[in-house]
Amino acid sequence: MADRPPKAPSFAYKGDRMKPLRAFCQTARLGSVSRAADALYLTQPAVTLQLQALEREMGVRLLERTGRRLALTVEGEALYELARPLVEGLDGLDAAFRERVRGLDAGELNVAAGTSTILYLLPKIVEAFRAAHPDVRLTLHNVTGAGGLDLLRSDGVDLAVGSMIDVPGDLSYAPVYRFEPMLITPRDHPLAQKDDLTLQDLSPYGLILPPQRLTTYRLVDLVFHQNRVPYTVALEVGGWEVIKQYVSMGLGISIVTAICLTEADHERLAARSLARYFPSRSYGVVVRKGKYLSPQARAFTELIQPALFERADYYATGQSDR
Secondary structure (H helix, E strand, C coil), X not given: CXXXXXXXXXXXXXXXXXXXXXXXXXXXXXXXXXXXXXXXXXXXXXXXXXHHHHHHHHCCCCEEEECCEEEECHHHHHHHHHHHHHHHHHHCHHHHHHHHHHCCCCCEEEEEECHHHHHHHCHHHHHHXXXXXXCCXXXXXXXXXXXXXXXXXXXXXXXXXXXXXXXXXXXXXXEEEEECEEEEEECCCCCCCCCCCCHHHHCCCCEEECCCCCHHHHHHHHHHHHCCCCXXXXXXXXXXXXXXXXXXXXXXXXXXXXXXXXXXXXXXXXXXXXXXXCCCXXXXXXXXXXXCCCHHHHHHHHHCCXXXXXXXXXXXXXXXXX
């Protein structure tokens, strides 16, 4: 008797292959059966049964407990990589079909971004998007740090725009713009025209910095300590516009990212590059890996291109020292 071809796996549990795959993907993404159950509007036993059925059909263990979280095995990672686009594509099929039928001039788009990004980077992009797609309801969620990542992971927003240093494994970050670190002082300050500016030159002057919980403060502290240069903080205050105002009043000096410096600032401030000591800051698009991007989201990301690099290069070439 001729050998029969191997029988294809069949998902006997409720006769639906997508249900256990959907349960598996949610559990892998959230690290918990209870969270996956909440996301799927199911009971925990129902999700557990679907996971057990999937492991029986695949003949391997897909998940293992690591502390309080469930983690993927090597086989689980392989299946997750294959199944996630299928599940998310199917779950987004209805919305994608409606958007394809109606075209781009309908629907909504939710974008997470911090204050600096909304204020300095996005205006031209938003203007171009509104001109091209006036009927799309665009919402900018003013959130930073973990708040923006939580919105991404819970599908509260389609994408985020901002700066990232450490990128979690479940997110994808595509940097587009890069801005240099800048020292800002009043125009008549002794450091404004000093040749060969060093970190030691900043030591006698009080710094105006964002709150300690923010990346800028921690980076400034790290660089000064690594170079064994003492420094003092004259004032902690949130918001680049407030910091620039207080610097212009002579209340201290500050270290900012060039994204916040405009042509109008040169009437009251002197800006000097500190790229010798501090790394430049990138800004770009953050999405959840494997997430289906709506036509609106794709159209928005296509507008986030190096059109603003001219301004970034302006400060990067040292012309702001004038």
